[in-house]
Amino acid sequence: MADFFLGAVPLILLFPLVGAATIALFGPYVQRSASAFIGCLSIGLSFLLTVGTSFVIFPLSPAQQTLYTHSKFVGYWAHLPPDLIIGFRLLIDPLSLLWMLIITGVGLLIHVYSVSYMASDKNYRTFFAYMNLFVFTMLLLVMADNFLWLLVGWGGVGLASYLLIGFYYDRPVAVLAARKALIMNVIGDVGIMLAMFLMYAHVGSVSYQNVFGHVATIGTSALTWIGVWLLLGAVAKSAQLPLQTWLPDAMEGPTPVSALIHAATMVTAGVYLIARAHPIYDNAPAAAELVAVVGGVTALFAATIGCVQYDIKRVLAYSTMSQIGYMMLAVGAGAFAAGAFHFMTHAFFKALLFMSAGIVIHALGGEQDIRKMGGLATRLPFAYWTFLVGAVAIAGIFPFAGFFSKDAIIDAVLKLHHPYLFVFTVVAAGLTAFYMFRLVFLTFLTGAYRGDHEVHAETERTMTVPVAILAVLSLIGGWIVLPHHDELSFLLRSTFADAPFPQSMADFNGWLSFGVLLIALAGIAFAWVAYQWRPQIAAALHRSLGGVHALLTNAYYFDTIYHWLFEWPVLALAQWLRDAFEVDAVDALPALALRAGAYFGSLSNRWETGYLRRYGLTFVVGAALLLFIYLFVAHGATAGAAP
DSSP states (O other): OHHHHHHTHHHHHHHHHHHHHHHHHHGGGSOHHHHHHHHHHHHHHHHHHHHHHHHHHTTSOHHHHHHOEEOTTOOBOOOSSTTOOOBOOEEOOHHHHHHHHHHHHHHHHHHHHHHHHTTTOTTHHHHHHHHHHHHHHHHHHHHBSBHHHHHHHHHHHHHHHHHHHTOSTTSHHHHHHHHHHHHHHHHHHHHHHHHHHHHHHHHSOOBHHHHHHTGGGSOHHHHHHHHHHHHHHHHHHTTOTTSOTHHHHGGGSOHHHHHIIIIISGGGHHHHHHHHTHHHHHTOHHHHHHHHHHHHHHHHHHHHHHTTOOBHHHHHHHHHHHHHHHHHHHHHHTOHHHHHHHHHHHHHHHHHHHHHHHHHHHHTTTOOBGGGOOOOTTTSHHHHHHHHHHHHHHHTOTTSHHHHHHHHHHHHHHHTTOHHHHHHHHHHHHHHHHHHHHHHIIIIISSSOOOSSOOOOOOOHHHHHHHHHHHHHHHHTTTTTSTTOHHHHHHHHSSSTTSOOOSSGGGSOHHHHHHHHHHHHHHHHHHHIIIIIOHHHHHHHHHHTHHHHHHHHTGGGHHHHHIIIIIHHHHHHHHHIIIIIIIIIITHHHHHHHHHHHHHHHHHHHHOOOOHHHHHHHHHHHHHHHHHIIIIIIHHHHHHHOO
16 A cells, blocks of 8 residues: 555646646536546645655654655656756655645535636636646655756746636636736746756755755855745745735636635645755845744734725735744744744635635625625624634644744744844734734624625535635644644654744743733734724724724835835836837838838839830849859859959
């Protein structure tokens, strides 16, 4: 059985690719439901193989796991220069396996959810082909054993996200959002390329084994720059400061796409990259510190913006940005296992939140403004209770999943001597609880229903069953890596042997956990007072803090700053080149050719008179010129060449 699962590892990667290709090629010739079935089946098979592989990997020693590569599909694709030979290999170790379980497991639930959610869409088949492609590229990213194939998957994830964010291509705002995401991510791609150039210059390889095995031979300065360029890639893909502006706009895509991007694929890729490269950051403290600072600042930055948003999906987008900030802070501070733990629990409750919000949006005919909701707890009870579970989990309330993973990060940051970033995480925890329950109250509880759309029933089981499963995982997800569950705990501990990580409840700082819990409860209480008990308090705060509210509503005007700093100069330069250069120089060449052709054409036209004597004269003169050329030019050249 072990040999079967180890031999079937490439199929984990190939099933989603085959599913995408099958739907793309044969989807138009089969029923719509067949495309959904193929899409779900391909991800389901990958998930089953991943689970089976995980049970095979558990008994192996850490050395066997980190060195295990699947070598049946080795192919050398580059021989320039001659000593650069990069094979295509699949690396299955606890770190990649954890991501694979989330990508395929949560991805499967999202695929099943999409069967009903996208049922009325005209591009139903295309949607499932894109979703399978998205899962394939993310799996390639985490299963590759070198930075080059990681970059291939990295770029593929960017392409798939571009296709899915801009899925509603008839909406200009969706097309612009997709283009923005693609451009931001290309900036990150360049960062990873520069890091790879430095790796090859110092090691002669870009494989994990060679690079990490020779970090001691690379100077600290070079390692720092490698870490900085890798961080640029992670910042772009995970929507961290200062390349975070694409993620809120990405909400223009379908809700299942948002769930997949935020929970199982795209934005978690940056965390994986930093965690995978932990030997580099262990030996480049300046780069690691920069990672921690970026993550801590982003966690607080995004949490403040989430407090004032009114689009239900944008609130969740900023919460993702903030929670990814926690993960980046953890891996930057050296608490790699804690960051991976939060990735796992976040996948459960963030997918739950997006999919519960999708039930609301679906029931309201596409409405996303929470000011046009309210009182939906009685009309959509399933969505209310499952969303509430997700909100409690992300707020870090005991005993839900977020309590354990978030406290593991906060405790590790304090133990690893980052006092300022520790304060950021604690404040962000209170704000998270506030804006999530602000969202709960305004959407489900406060007042009567304020919308114009009819509220439809939430009856589709393909939507409710995956959400119910995620609700259970959001409740127990924090417990399954603690005592009596050594296998899952092992996934987090074995790759990062020296990283701080709680192995039991006794390892948590009780007083710290209690204090953070009180802060989260205070955030919930304030949201209840301002939006449920005394709504006039929120209105009064809005009036008295109008400038701050405007600043946060506009996300600190980053889009405006980038427009004037980058877009406007480029557009102005393009305008000047068009007016001053293109018209006079570029357009002048074809215009000159046109005038020359017209001139010689007019000469020919005047010569064509119809008189035979003129044609005869033309023939005689032409023949004389040819004879002259032959006798004096060609014959002269031959005579000059004679000895």
